[in-house]
Amino acid sequence: MTRVTDPRGGRVTLSKEGLPDWLDPVVRVAETVAPGELSRFLPPADGAGRQAAVLVLFGDGDGERGPELLLMERSAALRSHAGQPAFPGGTLDPEDGDPLTDGPLSAALREAEEETGLDPDGVQLFGVLPKLYIPVSGFVVTPVLGWWRTPSPVDAVDPNETARVFTVPVADLTDPDNRTTTFHPSGHRGPAFLVESAVVWGFTAGVIDRLLHYAGWERPWDRDKQVPLDWRS
Secondary structure (H helix, E strand, C coil), X not given: CCCEEECCCCEEECCCCCCCHHHHHHHHHHHHCCHHHHCCCCCCCCCCXXXXXXXXXXXXXXXXXXXXXXXXXXXXXXXXXXXXXXXXXXECCHHHXXXXXXXXXXXXXXXXXXXXXXXXXXXXXXXXXXXXXXXXXXXXXXXXXXXXXXXXXXCCCCCCCEEXXXXXXXXXXXXXXXXXXXXXXXXXXXXXXXXCCEEECHHHHHHHHHHHHHCCCCCCCCCCCEXXXXXXX
């Protein structure tokens, strides 16, 4: 089984069985990282915020590109986060389950299928990161970690929502030439990645940055290098 389900109710759960050795550092991150080590924006203590989940999906890639990560670029026509590269994901629906247990797992798979067309039966979920907060939108987001055990074709399901779907080699994300700091008109500065003719920034870049760091994959890069959000190679 790639997704482990409870036969009593079909509940999606986690499994580390059969994972490739190269994912061991990511498994350790999921088991040990503290919320404050990932972001300074943590869920409000009063429980406010809209529950959401994203799928951080790693694939084996091919012999030349090596392990890779699945990303999508949101449509330029959207009111919020237009044109921004992101992990597949979205808000939890009532049918996804308990927000404190299986709900984020089900939501991450469901949203990824709706946005990219991937076959969720080819995805093995193996961990979750601590819930993080996006102040500008009020979302409390659970990053759900998955291994693309059996890759399936992916593409933008709804062009009004998604401009494109693509994979990025982890080697490109760790390449110092592709790392930079970006700045938002609001004054926010944060890590970014110049890959696949796009700037990966914001929440998505922050999660990738911390995963690379705590997994021991990060390479020294020039933190004084800056690019605007509208950069294109």
